[in-house]
Amino acid sequence: MCCSHGFISKIPTTPPPLVSRRTHFAIPSTIRLPIATGSARSFRTKSAATAVKDGGSSVSESTVMEDLSFYELLGIPETVTSVEIKQAYKQLARKYHPDVSPPGRAEEYTQRFIRVQEAYETLSDPSRRAMYDRDMAMGIHFAFSSRNHSRNDENMVKSEWRGQWQSQLSGLRRRSMHKESGKNSSWAARMRKQREECSS
Amino acid sequence: MSQEQVYTVASDSDTAEDERSSAPFPEIAIGVDIGTSQCSLAVWNGSQVELIRNTRNQKLMKSYVTFRDESPVGGVTNQLSHEYEMLSGASVFNMKRLIGRIDTDPVVSQASKTLPFLIQTLGIGVKPFIAALVNNMWRSTTPEEVFAIYLVELKSLAQLRLKRPVRNIVLTVPAAFSRFQLTRITRACAMAGLHVLRLMPEPAAVALLYAQQQQQQNQQSLSDSGSEKIALIFNMGAGYTDVAIIATAGGVSQMKGLAGTTIGGEDLLQNTMHYLLPDMDNFFASRGVHEIKSMGVLRVATQDAIHKLSSQSKVQIDVDLGNGINISKIIDLEEFEEVNKDVFQKCGSLITRCLNDSKVKIEHIDDVILVGGCTNIPKVKNTVMSICKKTEIYSGINPLEAAVRGAALEGALAGGVTDPMGNLDLLTIQVNSHSIGIRADKDSFVPIIPRNTTMPARREVVFTTAHDHQREALIVVYEGDEEAVEKNHMLGYFKVVGIPLASRGVPEINVCMDIDASNMLRVMAAVVMPGGENPVVPPVEVRMPTADDGHGLCADVLNRSFGATMDLVTLRNKAA
Numbered sequence: 001m002c003c004s005h006g007f008i009s010k011i012p013t014t015p016p017p018l019v020s021r022r023t024h025f026a027i028p029s030t031i032r033l034p035i036a037t038g039s040a041r042s043f044r045t046k047s048a049a050t051a052v053k054d055g056g057s058s059v060s061e062s063t064v065m066e067d068l069s070f071y072e073l074l075g076i077p078e079t080v081t082s083v084e085i086k087q088a089y090k091q092l093a094r095k096y097h098p099d100v101s102p103p104g105r106a107e108e109y110t111q112r113f114i115r116v117q118e119a120y121e122t123l124s125d126p127s128r129r130a131m132y133d134r135d136m137a138m139g140i141h142f143a144f145s146s147r148n149h150s151r152n153d154e155n156m157v158k159s160e161w162r163g164q165w166q167s168q169l170s171g172l173r174r175r176s177m178h179k180e181s182g183k184n185s186s187w188a189a190r191m192r193k194q195r196e197e198c199s200s
Numbered sequence: 201m202s203q204e205q206v207y208t209v210a211s212d213s214d215t216a217e218d219e220r221s222s223a224p225f226p227e228i229a230i231g232v233d234i235g236t237s238q239c240s241l242a243v244w245n246g247s248q249v250e251l252i253r254n255t256r257n258q259k260l261m262k263s264y265v266t267f268r269d270e271s272p273v274g275g276v277t278n279q280l281s282h283e284y285e286m287l288s289g290a291s292v293f294n295m296k297r298l299i300g301r302i303d304t305d306p307v308v309s310q311a312s313k314t315l316p317f318l319i320q321t322l323g324i325g326v327k328p329f330i331a332a333l334v335n336n337m338w339r340s341t342t343p344e345e346v347f348a349i350y351l352v353e354l355k356s357l358a359q360l361r362l363k364r365p366v367r368n369i370v371l372t373v374p375a376a377f378s379r380f381q382l383t384r385i386t387r388a389c390a391m392a393g394l395h396v397l398r399l400m401p402e403p404a405a406v407a408l409l410y411a412q413q414q415q416q417q418n419q420q421s422l423s424d425s426g427s428e429k430i431a432l433i434f435n436m437g438a439g440y441t442d443v444a445i446i447a448t449a450g451g452v453s454q455m456k457g458l459a460g461t462t463i464g465g466e467d468l469l470q471n472t473m474h475y476l477l478p479d480m481d482n483f484f485a486s487r488g489v490h491e492i493k494s495m496g497v498l499r500v501a502t503q504d505a506i507h508k509l510s511s512q513s514k515v516q517i518d519v520d521l522g523n524g525i526n527i528s529k530i531i532d533l534e535e536f537e538e539v540n541k542d543v544f545q546k547c548g549s550l551i552t553r554c555l556n557d558s559k560v561k562i563e564h565i566d567d568v569i570l571v572g573g574c575t576n577i578p579k580v581k582n583t584v585m586s587i588c589k590k591t592e593i594y595s596g597i598n599p600l601e602a603a604v605r606g607a608a609l610e611g612a613l614a615g616g617v618t619d620p621m622g623n624l625d626l627l628t629i630q631v632n633s634h635s636i637g638i639r640a641d642k643d644s645f646v647p648i649i650p651r652n653t654t655m656p657a658r659r660e661v662v663f664t665t666a667h668d669h670q671r672e673a674l675i676v677v678y679e680g681d682e683e684a685v686e687k688n689h690m691l692g693y694f695k696v697v698g699i700p701l702a703s704r705g706v707p708e709i710n711v712c713m714d715i716d717a718s719n720m721l722r723v724m725a726a727v728v729m730p731g732g733e734n735p736v737v738p739p740v741e742v743r744m745p746t747a748d749d750g751h752g753l754c755a756d757v758l759n760r761s762f763g764a765t766m767d768l769v770t771l772r773n774k775a776a
Contacts, residue, residue, distance in 0.1 A: 086428065090452045097627055098656060098717030099613065106717050110656045117654050 069136060070119035078133070082124060089120040228615045229368035229397045230358050231405070231607025234350070236296045236439025236466060237573070239263045239275070240604040241358055244612035247619070249605045252361045260600060262286070264293035265346045267332035267339055276353035287316045287496030289333030289489070292346045296374075297439040297466060299343035299388070300381030302752050303328040307462050313481045314470045316492045316499070325752030333492070344388040351392035368397045370611040372603045374440035375401045375460025375633040378689045379679055379721060379745050397614045399719065401460070403433045403444030405606025406571050406597070407453040407628045412609060413596050415451040415625065430456075430560055431567040431594065434551065434584045435603070436574035438465040443550050445558040445565075446628075454629040457558030457652050459550050465506075465574045468540050473502050475539045476517065476527050483525075494521040501527075509536050510576050537579045544579050551587050557652045562587070567594040571602045630655050636691070636713055636721065638663075639676040640768040645685040648713045658714035665704045666767035672697045673709055674766035675725050676758065677744055690755050692746035695766065696725045698737035706730060709768060721745075 071078050074088045094100065096116060101109035123129045230252070231242045238260045241252040251259045254276055262275035264286050280286055286293065294315060301308050303321035308328050312319035318338050320329035331338035358366045373385060382399050389396045410431060428449040435442040442460040446453045474480055477498060484491045501519040508515045514532035521527065537544065555562065568590045574580055576599070585591065598605075609626065618624055631654055637647035640663055649659045665673065673696045680688025699707045712724045726739030747754055 087449070090450055090454065093454070093629055094450070094452055094625075094627055097629060099627060101717075103616070110717050114656055114658055117657075121654075 070123050070132065073115060073119040074123065082126070085120065085123050089116065089124070092116045227364070227366070227368055228617060229370050229611035230362075230366055231372070231604050231609070231611050232351075232354060232369045233372045233402070233405075233604035233607060234263055234296060234347070235437050235573075236294055236464060237263055237437070238600075239350070239354070240601065241354055242601075242604045242608035243358070243362065244608050244617060244624075247621070248623070249608040251601060251604065252358055254357055262293075263296070263350065264291045265295075265349045266291040267334050267341065269335060272349050274350040274353045276350065276357055283500050284493075284496050287492070287499055289316050289318075289492040292317050292330065292332050292341060292343075294439065294466060295343040295346045295350075297462065298328070298330065299347065300378065300384040301328070302326060302749060304752060310467075310470060313484070314473060314495075314499075316495050318487060325756075327749040333489075336489070344384055344391065347385065347388035348391035351389060351394055355392060355394060367393070368395050368611070368615070370398045370400055370405075370607045370614060371396055372402045372405050372607045373399050374437075374462075375403060375442040375444070375458050376440050376462050377460075378634070379691055380689060380747070380751070382719070383745055398610055400607055400610055401442065401444070401458060401630065401633065402435050402440075402571070402603045403442045403446075403458060404455065404628050404630050405604075405610060406433050406435065406569060406602045407431075407444065407446045407448070407455065407606070408609045408613075408626055409597065409602055409606040410446070410567075410569060410594075411448050411451050411453040411626050411628065412623060414448050416623065418450075419622065429566040430564050431569055432551070432555075432565050432584075432588055433569045433571060434547075434575065435571040436464060436547065436580055437572040438574070440464050441547055441550060441572075441574075443554040445554055445560050447560075451622075451625045452627045452629065455631045455654075456560055457554040458631050458633045459554040459557065459651075460633055461546060461550055463543050463546050464572075467543050468506060468574070468577075469499070469502055471540050471543065472506060472531075472536065473498055475535075476502060476519075476529060476531075477521070483521075490522060494523075494525075497521060498527070505531060506536070506577075509533055510578060533578070540579075544583055547580060548583050548587060551584060555587075562589055565590065568592075569594045569597055569602070571597065571599045573600060575599055632657070632715060634679045634689075635681050636677065636679050636715075637661075638711060638768070639678065639685045640770055642764070642767070643685050645678055645680065645683060645688050646770055648711060649715065651681060655719065656714070656716050658712065660710060660712040662771045663709045663711060663768040664771050665699060665702070665707050665709070666764065666769050668704045669701050670704065670707075670766070671699050671701070672766050673699065673725075673768050674758065674762060675711060675723070675740075675768075676755070677723055686755060690747050690751040691721070691744040692723075692742060693754075693758065694723075694725075694740055694742050694746075696727060696740060699727050700729055700736055702729070705769075705771075708771065 071080075074085065074092060076084060076088045080088070093113065093116065096109050096112045098106045098109040098113060121128075122132050228244055231249075233240050233242075239262075240260050242249050243252060244250075253259050254261055256279060262280070265272050265274045266278060266286070267290055285291070294311060297307055298311060298319070302325050303309070304323055304325050308319065309321050309323070312321050312328065317333065318329070318331040320331075327342075329340060330342060331340045333339075355366055369389065371385065371389065373382065377385075385399065386396050410433075414429060428447050431446050431448060433442070433444045433446065435444075439462065440460060441463050442458070444458045445456040447456055448454070477483060480498075484495050497519050498521060501517055505515045505517050509531070514530055517527060517529050517531060519527045565588050568584060568588045570581065570584065570593050575584070581593070585593070609624070610628075612624055613626060631652045632649060633651060635645075635647035635651045636649045637645055640646045646661065646663075648661050649657055653659070663673075674693060675696060676685075676693040677691045678685055678688035679691050682688050696709060699709070706729070708728045708730070710724075710726050710728060714722050714724075716722075721744045722741060723744055724739055724741045726735040727737060728735055
């Protein structure tokens with residue numbers, strides 16, 4: 001395999017470290033956002049590197065993933081070419097596609113892959129990438145903290161999907177209240193919507 | 201053992217792979233390709249894929265089951281004395297075309313007129329009645345049962361050859377299969393005591409094989425494995441046609457588009473039979489022993505003629521159908537192509553649709569991969585090649601074995617096998633071939649997960665009520681790509697209750713769908729009121745499909761009983 005392109009290994013968070021504080025953070029903390037996966041929270045201003053540092057003590061890896069920008073998620077600098085984006089995506093897919101997950105971790109890998117996919121789909125489309133870059137430069141981020149949710153999630157049972165989804169819904173709800181401003185719904189979801197509107 | 205062990209995987213890829221190979225894994229799953237007309241088995245033997253031959257040394261076995269007084273026999277073990285034996289009414293074949301279809305489906309009604317066994321249709325949207333002639337009596341069966349009988353034979357063959365119990369299989373399926381058809385296939389496998397590890401669209405299996413070949417070539421030539429190659433896979437068998445566009449680099453094949461339709465060699469055969477005997481439907485309608493025999497004679501003669509037309513420009517047909525009816529005719533290639541114009545046109549439009557969906561430009565296609573028996577037909581080959589503006593077909597793949605070989609690779613991958621030579625450092629990233637959505641905005645189909653979305657996937661759309669003070673909403677889930685909802689395939693339905701009293705357009709009904717890595721579809725719905733933070737009632741989660749054979753009828757009844765009282769409209773439309 002060709003898994004050692006330089007730019008991949010430089011970024012400390014890539015591949016996003018797997019959960020090592022295993023008893024504390026249940027797998028499903030990565031499944032928290034079934035709706036408009038992951039993408040949304042990438043706007044948080046906190047840098048990935050800082051998050052990782054915190055992560056050493058109290059922040060779960062999945063939370064870190066949610067804080068990552070699409071670039072950080074793919075482990076690439078913001079200046080990369082589209083060829084490099086593709087390469088990075090394929091390497092991460094090779095690693096985190098649920099088809100290649102170790103036994104019992106398909107669900108976790110599924111969540112992870114969906115995020116990577118979202119990042120890739122955005123960054124590999126030049127116009128969407130430009131919009132994403134612009135939004136990022138403007139520092140658009142969420143009005144609510146995903147952290148609060150993740151804390152609540154700690155005592156969640158593994159397969160408690162419904163519960164997770166409920167908490168997500170409340171998040172969604174809060175986002176949709178600000179729908180008019182267009183700033184608080186998932187970035188990718190908004191883009192999808194815009195495209196739908198254009199095409200319909 | 202531990203949770204611990206599973207969780208301590210380091211972030212480093214190499215150790216992650218070691219972990220995978222050392223963990224206790226299930227047996228290596230065998231790859232199975234049950235075609236409409238032929239079937240094959242393959243398995244990863246530790247260093248490469250090997251096809252499993254039956255006791256008559258065949259790699260390709262005919263797909264049929266003959267019913268007799270004693271236990272039925274299938275094409276894996278049975279030796280036909282002549283092809284007519286398969287056409288005596290006692291054998292059921294083409295089950296891949298028939299499984300999971302209702303009697304209003306044109307595929308079923310066509311089959312009922314041209315196949316020698318009994319397919320009774322009432323045209324009311326239920327399962328057709330299928331029967332085989334045993335001792336001059338029609339004995340009923342089902343496509344699932346026929347599949348299961350056949351799979352039992354395949355299973356014992358595999359066990360004999362591999363000298364171990366076989367339980368897990370990776371089965372290839374056409375891209376056109378509905379989710380309902382997939383559940384029927386899974387059910388047939390369960391009846392045969394087999395566990396389906398993956399149901400893999402045929403082009404996905406071919407893509408995996410192609411990825412392996414590219415990987416091996418790159419290793420040999422030490423070239424840059426990062427360079428991406430775009431390939432178009434065109435797969436036309438007896439029952440179905442699939443098209444896929446894949447981008448391959450470094451052992452990873454990423455699907456850009458996938459499309460499938462129920463056309464194939466069987467349609468060419470049926471059209472040509474009708475051409476030779478225009479009054480065929482009436483002629484065979486009574487389905488007596490004599491008619492069945494003549495039908496068999498005509499079928500065999502037509503099939504031979506079509507095969508010959510792949511290599512010669514005209515063919516003489518002479519058949520005696522009994523009762524003084526003789527057909528003596530020369531068919532040339534032009535006539536054959538004219539008679540089957542529609543089929544070839546559909547092939548072309550399927551390719552065009554897939555190219556458009558995938559946003560891949562024709563000039564970027566590096567390889568055109570042809571798979572399936574029908575790609576030997578000159579017109580099919582020309583259609584594909586001219587759309588792709590290519591003169592050379594990708595040569596590294598055996599069109600009749602590619603799907604089963606890919607399935608065997610997936611069987612090894614899914615079993616966690618690794619290969620020191622790197623021959624299994626492979627992955628296909630798949631897309632779904634049909635949109636999945638719900639009925640909303642009156643009778644429209646509103647996709648939630650559009651076709652060609654990379655899987656696993658999760659998408660969500662917000663709807664609202666259509667009426668003032670609407671307390672309940674009916675979520676009817678469909679799969680397909682038709683705008684008119686009833687033309688799609690209903691997968692199931694459920695009600696969302698407890699919507700608070702409000703004007704129409706106020707309550708928000710979130711409908712979320714996800715498809716996981718094993719292609720399981722989950723539909724969730726929750727009601728949220730503006731300003732509220734939580735769903736007002738517990739959300740509903742349903743695994744689909746839940747609807748059974750009579751889904752066509754079911755949609756009618758729902759419509760009759762509830763009309764528009766529980767309708768939804770998309771929130772976007774409301775705003776507009």
